[in-house]
Amino acid sequence: xxxxxxxxxxxxxxxxxxxxxxxxxNLRKVNVYRWDPSxxxxxxxxxxxxxxxxxxxxxxxxxxxxxxxxxxxxxxxxSCAHGVCGSCAMNMDGKNGLACTKPHSEIKGDINIYPLxxxxxxxxxxxxxxxxxKQYESVEPWLKNSNDSSKTENLQSKEDRAKLDGxxxxxxxxxxxxxxxxxxxxxxxxxxxxxxLQAYRWIIDSRDEDRKARLKKVADELKLYxxxxxxxxxxxxxxxxxxxxxxxxxxxxxxxx
Amino acid sequence: xxxxNPISPHIQIYNWHISxxxxxxxxxxxxxxxxxxxxxxxxxxxxxxxxxxxxxxxxFSKSIIGKFFIIGFIWSYIFxxxxxxxxxxxxxxxxxxxxxxxxxxxxxxxxxxxxxxVLYLFNGVLI
Numbered sequence: 001x002x003x004x005x006x007x008x009x010x011x012x013x014x015x016x017x018x019x020x021x022x023x024x025x026n027l028r029k030v031n032v033y034r035w036d037p038s039x040x041x042x043x044x045x046x047x048x049x050x051x052x053x054x055x056x057x058x059x060x061x062x063x064x065x066x067x068x069x070x071x072x073x074x075x076x077x078x079s080c081a082h083g084v085c086g087s088c089a090m091n092m093d094g095k096n097g098l099a100c101t102k103p104h105s106e107i108k109g110d111i112n113i114y115p116l117x118x119x120x121x122x123x124x125x126x127x128x129x130x131x132x133x134k135q136y137e138s139v140e141p142w143l144k145n146s147n148d149s150s151k152t153e154n155l156q157s158k159e160d161r162a163k164l165d166g167x168x169x170x171x172x173x174x175x176x177x178x179x180x181x182x183x184x185x186x187x188x189x190x191x192x193x194x195x196x197l198q199a200y201r202w203i204i205d206s207r208d209e210d211r212k213a214r215l216k217k218v219a220d221e222l223k224l225y226x227x228x229x230x231x232x233x234x235x236x237x238x239x240x241x242x243x244x245x246x247x248x249x250x251x252x253x254x255x256x257x
Numbered sequence: 258x259x260x261x262n263p264i265s266p267h268i269q270i271y272n273w274h275i276s277x278x279x280x281x282x283x284x285x286x287x288x289x290x291x292x293x294x295x296x297x298x299x300x301x302x303x304x305x306x307x308x309x310x311x312x313x314x315x316x317f318s319k320s321i322i323g324k325f326f327i328i329g330f331i332w333s334y335i336f337x338x339x340x341x342x343x344x345x346x347x348x349x350x351x352x353x354x355x356x357x358x359x360x361x362x363x364x365x366x367x368x369x370x371x372x373x374x375v376l377y378l379f380n381g382v383l384i
Contacts, residue, residue, distance in 0.1 A: 007263070010265075120264065230276060232277055242353055
């Protein structure tokens, strides 16, 4: 259901203000979404003054600096810091992306950091992605092939391999799915751009023998056709992939087969 | 406990892009066009009932509200048509590159206003 307003328990409150203690002249205000499951209070926006003279270039560095030097209670996911693992996906400056690849110099004014949109918040910047993972599981993201690969190689032509470019690079960070208004309103039924891109990655794989069944499974008013080509997904993808195009390719395959 | 978890902000904080703006406008104009067909019905009815009755429509169409409705009506339809053409290309699998979507999105917006002005100027007699 389309629910534009946030429910009562999700309304934002004014949070704490952490004044700079370093005496730096190069300060930036960083507004961070905070929610503590142990207090039962509404989420709040805390503001930190951060000394930018001693801060590396990415938004993740800003967060690390806050956690290390100002407020150790702040919670967020991060791992590789190189745009490979997809853990630090969040909403920065009104757009989803990976904190570890997003330079803070690209953001004008205060740096606003929120969790990925329209997720159940577990704590601070950590959203609950379990629905998305279940949906990912539902497209059976593994190769289905009757060849016994222990005896012979499973060969693929260069052309067929090239069809996977722009798909296999997906790191499942969920930036695209959580940027999609259709996924916000129908996230329980609509599969969303990330999962549909993954579905297409297996549909188009020449080695996979389950194409027909895969297409049939995904051909559903709610699962697939809730995509209205809003293009937020492609705009958000930190790896420069094009989920909207992948979804359109599925639709086209269904329309022409 | 889990039910008490807040939902993270979404439409309140997410930036608008050209493509998302055109997309929502496509929906809104779609609904508007449906409703505005009532206006066309009134126009046809006033035609059927002869010149005297048509005068009422004429008076309405010359009033400020009437002009607003008719110009809005023209814009809404042109926007829908241009945006739909964009969707056709998408359905055929073309024009998904970010740059292309930006350009075609701007073209739809600018084109809808330009064509509305052109139509208004050429049909000044009616309005």
